[in-house]
Amino acid sequence: MHEVVTPPGAAVAPSRRSGLSRLTVVVGALVLLGLLLLASLALGSKPLAPAQVWHALVAPDGGEASTIVHDLRVPRTLLGLVVGAALAVAGVLLQALTRNPLAEPRILGVSAGASLGVVTAIAAFGVTTLTGYVWFGILGAMLAGVLVFGIASRTREGASPVTLALIGAALDASFGAVTIGLLTVDSYTFEEYRFWVVGGLTGRGAAVPAQVAPFILVGLLLAAMVARGLDALALGDDVARGLGNRVGLIRIGGGAAAVLLTGAGVAAAGPIAFVGLAVPHLARALVGADQRWTLAVSVLLGPALLLGADIVGRLITPGEVPAGIITALLGAPLLAFLVRRARVVTA
Numbered sequence: 001m002h003e004v005v006t007p008p009g010a011a012v013a014p015s016r017r018s019g020l021s022r023l024t025v026v027v028g029a030l031v032l033l034g035l036l037l038l039a040s041l042a043l044g045s046k047p048l049a050p051a052q053v054w055h056a057l058v059a060p061d062g063g064e065a066s067t068i069v070h071d072l073r074v075p076r077t078l079l080g081l082v083v084g085a086a087l088a089v090a091g092v093l094l095q096a097l098t099r100n101p102l103a104e105p106r107i108l109g110v111s112a113g114a115s116l117g118v119v120t121a122i123a124a125f126g127v128t129t130l131t132g133y134v135w136f137g138i139l140g141a142m143l144a145g146v147l148v149f150g151i152a153s154r155t156r157e158g159a160s161p162v163t164l165a166l167i168g169a170a171l172d173a174s175f176g177a178v179t180i181g182l183l184t185v186d187s188y189t190f191e192e193y194r195f196w197v198v199g200g201l202t203g204r205g206a207a208v209p210a211q212v213a214p215f216i217l218v219g220l221l222l223a224a225m226v227a228r229g230l231d232a233l234a235l236g237d238d239v240a241r242g243l244g245n246r247v248g249l250i251r252i253g254g255g256a257a258a259v260l261l262t263g264a265g266v267a268a269a270g271p272i273a274f275v276g277l278a279v280p281h282l283a284r285a286l287v288g289a290d291q292r293w294t295l296a297v298s299v300l301l302g303p304a305l306l307l308g309a310d311i312v313g314r315l316i317t318p319g320e321v322p323a324g325i326i327t328a329l330l331g332a333p334l335l336a337f338l339v340r341r342a343r344v345v346t347a
Contacts, residue, residue: 022293025286029300036307040077041069044314076201078209079268080307080323083201084275086216086265088302089223091276092283092295093258096230097251098161104277105262108164108255109171113144114266116175118196119182123189130196131207134267138215141263144171149255160237164255199270199324201310208268215264222257223295226250230291272324274331275302281335305330 041053048056048065055061056069087105094103105111117140121133148171152163183190195203229250232240237247262276283297309326 022287025297026300029297029304033300033304033307036304036311037077037081039311040080040307041073043311044068044073071206075204075206075209076310077307079201079204080310081303082209082213082216083265083269083272084303084306085299086212086219086261086302087272087275087306088279088283088298089220089295090258090261090265092280092291092298093223093226093230093254093261094276095280096233096291097254097258098165099234100161100165101281102277103165104274105258105266106172106271108148108168108258108262109144109175110141110148110168110259110262111266111271112172112175112179113147114138114141114263115197115271116140116179117143118267119179119189119193122192123182123186128192130204130268131211133196134208134211137267138212138263141266142259144175145255145259145263147171149252196270198322199272199327200313200322201269201306202320202322204268212264212268215260219257219260219264220299222253222260226253226257227292227295230254231289234289234291270324272306273328274335275305275327278331278335279305 038050038053041057042048042050046064046068048068052065053069056066060066060070090105091103094105094107095101097103098107100107114137117136117138118133120140121127121136125136127133127136148164148168151167152160155163157163183193229240229245229247232243232245233247233250235243240247240250265272279298279302280294283294283301287293287297306323306327309330310323312330313321313323313326
């Protein structure tokens, strides 16, 4: 007799949970997200009653409450909604594609590519606004993703999970070194960059969610298209091919979706930690290993976690703590708890 421990996110047989219990989880996640959306609009240094929020949304009158809701809280709430969904779904895709339960949006060097794009925009082109350098962040992330898959496809093993992870880690270190080098020799670039790199939703402006939303929407659609194939990949490439799946297309589609989602999310809000790592594990703990259900729940829990962190950051001090710091503080114990509850099968 011995014990086999299956960590969260590892390839396991699909869950036998009933459709009713999974539907209950989805409905619960929707309710939670709805409550947090309302809280994000109502809470802050100037708390507003739900009636005030509703009036400001449906009949803005130019008063203080209307200005706070429309100019400050709606943009950051929308940004939290799209970025949280993007990072969570990217985490699900990367954990499935690499068959690595510790994979998250940084593993392919995409986050580092976005950071290098932002630094290049500031240092080389003098871009000083987030709405300006968000495009450079997206472009840097996409180029990093193309480079990772291009190099991996030319190796003897092809774009295998291990090859992708190793090349992604190498490029992450390389891009990070170049970024640090640029920041070291240019103090102005460092001052601009440090606002973005902490990661958060405040000060982003109303234009940023609209800028990144098309990329995130395309990424989510691609993720939905490859979701069924991801379950087959968990059984290994040979078995997936034997079941009639086109493994190469699934990897390309899933990888493209992960790159778009990570690039857009990181470019808009900075490299926010733990959303892409912790949320997929939480979703699988709730609905099992079926990737379609995991994606559906993650697209709701990701924004819920990010908006919750943003709300906590507004309330715990007289000033504000960026959401990226709060997600790290909340995500670390959450992930530790999920790992402790890893499924144990006695053989």
